[in-house]
Amino acid sequence: MSLKNIAIIGGGNLGTAIAEGLMISKYAKASQISITRRNTELLKDLKAKGVSVSSDNKAAVKKADIILLCIKPFQVKEVLTEISKSLNKHQILISVVSSTSISEIKNILKTDLQIFRAMPNTAIAISESMTCLAHDNSPKKDVDAVVNLFNKLGRSVIIEEKLMEAATIIGACGTAFAMRYIRANIQGGIEIGFDAKTASLIVAQTVKGAAQLLIQNGTHPEQEIDKVTTPKGCTIAGLNEMEHNGLSSSLIKGITESYKKIAKN
């Protein structure tokens, strides 16, 4: 259990998912978490669990050791300006806001506290996020504290800040890409005889197992594919048909198109 108080500014999709993840992982008790948004009615479930819910950003950050900024990019200037004077140099601010750099945040805040960027995904609600982290020469003890927090919510990796947009595509948008792949498999499964519920279970667990093989064995996907493809068999026939129809090419093009979009914005 952490002894840290955490303030989550912006209790939307990601902010609430992080609050849930922090409690499920037992990183923090509900009483150690404060979460804010203007429409607090939408946070009643967290309030019922004992999380401190309010729309007072200044009060929330004052008593926090770690502040998680979970608002939209266009809200950053207003919210940071509002909380700026309530922050102190012993706190750590972690921004999950896409496309807003550490130097932009520093320029608005003008407070000498440690600033991190984090790019988690929505699986953070069940402590299965992949979170990419970046900082600007923060001391090791603060880096360790932030890595420790996100490792409780899945896995994390420190990357250079210039790769944060790429991390957004592959890590955060990646959840949607994976879901579409899974959905297509379910549709195929229904066509060959399963009801939707059974197909969904088979596909989701199969995809989870495939990913776990790579994570636990450290193998390359093609090594695992080789184990499944019998010469002249059904797996290679299906795989090659998918490739003739552009499976890999379509995924790579989709990822680069998403990246072009984020890089342009």
Ligand SMILES: NC(=O)c1ccc[n+]([C@@H]2O[C@H](COP(=O)([O-])OP(=O)(O)OC[C@H]3O[C@@H](n4cnc5c(N)ncnc54)[C@H](OP(=O)(O)O)[C@@H]3O)[C@@H](O)[C@H]2O)c1
């Ligand atoms: N969703 C993802 O998978 C994901 C992954 C990685 C990073 N991100 C990034 O995380 C950020 C949040 O994304 P999201 O999907 O969680 O967005 P969201 O659901 O719109 O959440 C943003 C929240 O901020 C609140 N808010 C707005 N102004 C506020 C203020 N002045 N004070 C306090 N709260 C305020 C909004 O609630 P009220 O309107 O009620 O105030 C809203 O609940 C974005 O920058 C996004 O790019 C998202």
